[in-house]
Amino acid sequence: MKKIVVASGKGGVGKSMLASSLALLFSKSTKIVACDCDVDAPNLGLWLGVTDYDEREKISTSEKARVVNQKSLDDEVLEVCRFGAIKKVKGKYVINPLLCEGCGTCKILYPEAIEIKPVRNGELRVKRTKYGFPLVSGQLFPGETGSGKIVEQLRKKAEEFEHDVMILDSAAGIGCPVIASIRGCDYVVLVTEPTPSGFSDLKRILEVVAHFDLPYGVVINKWDINPRFSDRIRKWAGDEFLGEISYDRKVIDSIVNLNPVIFSDSKVVDEIKGIYEELRERV
Template structure:
């Protein structure tokens, strides 16, 4: 079973929840493989306690960029006029590809009368399989600087996690999604069965959650709500379930212990399971088992 954790807004606590969920499932329900689907800023390994061993690392070639053969180019600039991404500049009456903007769509190649443009495959990013200090296996996507096609990297990471889970006999895959509702988030949700939406009591977080749920509806996911830092504005927190129409798995209070756990790279569910935050997390996960129909068979 694939469980995605998303928020629609950065900083709500989804990585905190996803990391502790992966550890909980590893200890209680036959194991889990974690996926860091925030390939532009991966940090799940930190929340899981740090990297113990890098088992594999490979390149992902899923991007395309335009390239100009100046031996053929006559400087007609039809490619410049055709580019919808402002990825072509003009220098000394000749076009120059700005690779950071180029989407590899091929419009420039189509309009070039001299066939001076070709679309070449480029490095998108990297895929790493790691084992954390706490014994959790995780697949990490890492986008190349200025890279595009984050959705492809996330898809590749998820497929790698499925193979790893099958090989290791793990029943669950926990996907720590990126913020927002862009390509990496869509790719994160596309194969999941359960979605946990993490919301904090501010309007921006509520609006972000609404947008994520619109995406989730397209994939017919079973969606549940976790209210994080709920006690910062309890009145607003109580409105959120009704606004989103979701069952609440639990409410997690604000506590500096969470910050300390990140600083020390020591997940709370391991370091202090009996504390205020540890108990709140346990309640969330036990409710997920009951409401989401989780079992040792995934």
């Protein structure tokens, strides 16, 4: 079974658009499962035309502290929490759940006064798409932490489905959910755009990919908005250059109408199919 993750250092470069297209193209010849690992802002489903899910499961991947014995506390506890979650309000010590990271420091120092309890901080969603493959998505609840652990649970859920290829749509950046998405994969598709910030962030995420010693390919989206800069990235990528996608407003029309790009009459369709064929050769 092959795991292909689509990632990017910068947001808004077309990562989910490409991931959805690759999922649809792979599904024509093999069994796949698609994973939306951007649990802070999942949108792979939108690129596949999915607006509702067949299953939803609330999960707990983090903990928070709460006060259970006021008498065992003193004002020194106010200096314990590095996140500033503990305050004294009207003579009582309270813990702000939105600031608490569940680190447990307060519990160690005041074991009789503090309790650490699991919290339901997100949910997993499953949709059996009309294209013949399941989509597994996750959502971190507002104000909660633990996005990386939710991605890990999401991937375990995806493994329950029979598949030969798993397509993972990572979050943008280099944080915990990105690391959880990339780790253990067979190939990384790195999407960028021809801008200084896009190129800089591409180099940053490449450091993460290199840490796990994974093969990768670079895709330049909207290459024609800055051909000179695109040429610079292309030369820099060398043998790891995977392909490029033009700018086309029909791509925007596709997401607005919840219609997969690959089924549109956009000029990018043939370009994406070319990237798909090259990717098949590499994995």
